Amino acid sequence: MPDCDESRSTHDKFQQLQSRLQRQWHSLDAQVDSDSDILVVPSLSLDRGELAKVEGCLHYEERLLFSLMRLSNPRTRLIYVTSVPLAPIAIDYYLQLLPGIPFSHARDRLLLFSTDDYSLQPLTQKILDRPRLLDRIKQALRPDRSVMTCYNSTSIERDLALKLDVPLYALDPDLLYWGTKAGSRQIFAECGLPHPDGSELVFNDRDLAQVAADLWARQPHLQRLVVKLNEGFSGEGNAILDLQGLGDSTNYLSRIEAISQAFPSLSFQGHNETWTNFKAKIGHLGAIVEAFVGGDGKQSPSVQGCITPTGAVEILSTHDQILGGPDGQIFLGCQFPAAEGYRRQLQDLGLEIGKNLAAKGAIERFAVDFIAVPDSDGNWDLHAIEINLRKGGTTHPFMTLKFLTNGYYQMDDGLFYSQQGKPKYYVASDNLNHPHYRGLLPNDLMDIIAHHRLHFDTSTETGTVFHLLGCLSEFGKVGLTSIGNSLAEAQQIYQKVEQVLDLETQSIDPQSTLPIAWKCR
Template sequence: MGDRFEKLQDRLRDWTKADLPGEIWHSVDLFDQDDYDILVVPSFSVDQQVGEKIEGFLHYEERLLFSLIRLRNPHTRVIYVTALPLCPIVIDYYLQLLPGIPFSHARERLLPISLYDGSLKPLSKKILERPRLVDKIRRALRPNKAYMVCYNCTELERKLSLELDIPLLAASPDLLHWGSKSGSREIFAECNIPFPDGSFTVTSTEELLEELYELWLRQPDLKRIVVKLNEGFSGEGNALLDLRPILDYAPDKCERVETINALDKQLQNLSCQAEGETWESFSKRIPKLGAIVEAFIEGEVKRSPSVQGYIRPTKEVEILSTHDQILGGADGQVYMGCHFPADAAYRLKLQDLGLKVGEALAARGAMERYSVDFITVQHPETNEWDIQAIEINLRKGGTTHPFMTLKLLTNGNFDYDTGLFLSQQDQEKHYIATDNLQKEQYRGLLPNDLMDIIAEKRLHFDSSSRTGSVFHLMGALSEFGKLGLTSIGNSMEEAEEIYERVEAVLDEETKNYGDRASSLPLNWDKA
């Protein structure tokens, strides 16, 4: 299987070397000119129990709808597979954003496929369980002119790539270790990048307790320790162990066995990020997924920035963007959204560190997108920022779609020297983006209702000023009251104002909604 897969991946490298105008793989990522069939399989191949904790998890497949941007090339075709049907108006919404392409022409080159399967099994597994569908997709793709993209690459995505006989634009599943919590720490050590003290992989509670003890012994002033499953999603695999209630049992105050017993008991009070998670359920996944322990970074002024990069099949590494992440949850470790760009005080440093990580990943054979998460703490006296690397993600993530949306709608470019994004008119562009604009009162809103509100209140993106909001995760709105959006402005202040106006309008439109009747009858077009 490995040799066959590598031969398929060699096609990507051959296309890269092909004497074609525009550097083909530069264009694939940045949506310039390319002439390929693209199979989009937005499969979240993650621990099923993690998915169960995230409301509207299946609708996160909509985050890769920015891939429809590729249809702006009149020769490109896209097959987009989802577990549940996409609302037609959602597809129309994205196609109407395409510049210079008639809507009908783009629509003819898009084949959406739904499996009508609402289970939490990975989408790739669902496809493989349907051989007739696999055959249909295979026949729809042009031989030697097609490739596959996905959210993250596991053995399932590799198997699907082999079944379809098309290359997969993603890091091989053989490299997944380097995107795990433990593998990330190994890369950071190799690249001499600062990262929090902690452990590598443990696979039992007994090993975990030993590592907790050793970490506390090395750092007797610790107040909290983070326990992380080796594979997680959006911070849902993280838990926080508070040492303050058991300070009397610190390693420098009593015997080793007493400290370990105290730690064991305190684990029962572990603060898990996932709602409803307990130490009992969390610990059951440690043998399967592995876990690490890590010193919790304290600080009065603390942020969670990230850097995004791209590795071409030729092993060239490019920095795409930096963000300041917006974190929430009980202990502030769950990804809620982001600001672009990251603060000027440290974004260029993040770019340099991200480039080092990308080069280390490229040397191991990785390709396509990756990101690195950090924690920065401002020193109260010098105002300098201490930067600690936290995690590498070998996949697309929550910062992928807003940046690519910005790229499409402004036709601008990221400037590595400043860390800014400039439009074609050299206007700075900033945005705030989220996957988690969620309120109880939004439940029951259909995508069509949202479109009515967007049109009536003029919340849509303004192509003349290249500012405004672009929406996603619309399929999660009716059942979960959950929506995603990217608000673009010419300054961070303007982007935040645009975002706040969207939220204010939605709040007003859904306030006492039952007391108001629609201004149009359901059969208005026949009235």
């Protein structure tokens, strides 16, 4: 473990490196004609146990392939690193979407590197463990013209930035706490935002039972609690504790004991999770409990923003999230924009949180998840749930739309407009899947897209853009963003893709529909 002097030296060197960002960060704007190199390291530097729950997680490094659209700037060079080589057809697919740029010109400005390592170790660590590869990447970058971007920032991303001498346009790892469940709750309290009653951070099951009993005592009518791993993501680290049937004893010690005995029967949201495994993660990651927010017609919206290296806060988008799993805790997809009834309120709350984060020194992406519950007067009560300080599941569909249309988000109405002034909408998912899709190669998908004309049409700026092509053959799932001129049209485009894939794989279901959540509005 590094001593204090070494840690201080690393911190000081990183801060000095980051001071270059203020003159370089604008190179990440697709609308700025800048002569720069962008290094994309799409490492999922997350808890490996939690990451293993996501089928095809290794291929989620492909989610940042929307970054290839930055090559629409004719002087931008892009270096993209992955754990395993990308299918050439996936690269061609994205480059052919670039408006007004010859394919060969863009391809000459793209450099691809791979570690040829299929393990679940974070990509960033794989690069650090390969000094020759690290040296080749460094030689490809032009000094003082390069910026590194990533999926999420940890100490190893900081180490990589220092070794490459490239500023990191991402969160300082020293601020990671503010993107945890406990850190989020602290910021909500500082901002005076409504959020569910909950607990402090604990690191063992006995303390967890105690804080759960404390919460139950404060709210005796509660029927369910949510147990959350402090660094869980996409809802995979959540579990539901059903308080009904635990008895109505008001004795504090009896309640703690009843809750402790109920832990093995928690409703785990993650795939193949067990109490034994979950308990071990509590010791490693920590956990909190929160009151479960219920209500008929509740929705799960989010707001996304960005903090520039100068401290300016910008709202980028709002979404209604599509959730699944046993108790509706797992992120499956999203639709843009969020419902009109709470869209502007999301923007206002997002700005408050963004300013709080900026004052703490955070930069780049942030997203805030909420639960919206309608009241009897038709208004919406918003409850802040958590802050994500990384490029999440709503990042790539929005950036895909932005780069494809070169359009703009308007705060007045919370809509996105193309350069022709036409509002655009989309439905997106990382989880269009069916066992019958297994065995489809990326080339097969391209054949299907072309035959049924499912691809994005640059003349109408509608259609579907696919991602996660590497997941298709082995895991039978693919990601997509279906863009329309109305939300209904975007849903129809998405549904057509689903129906075509079912037909082409001989698994058509005439009753197949969009998830119910997409019909709630």
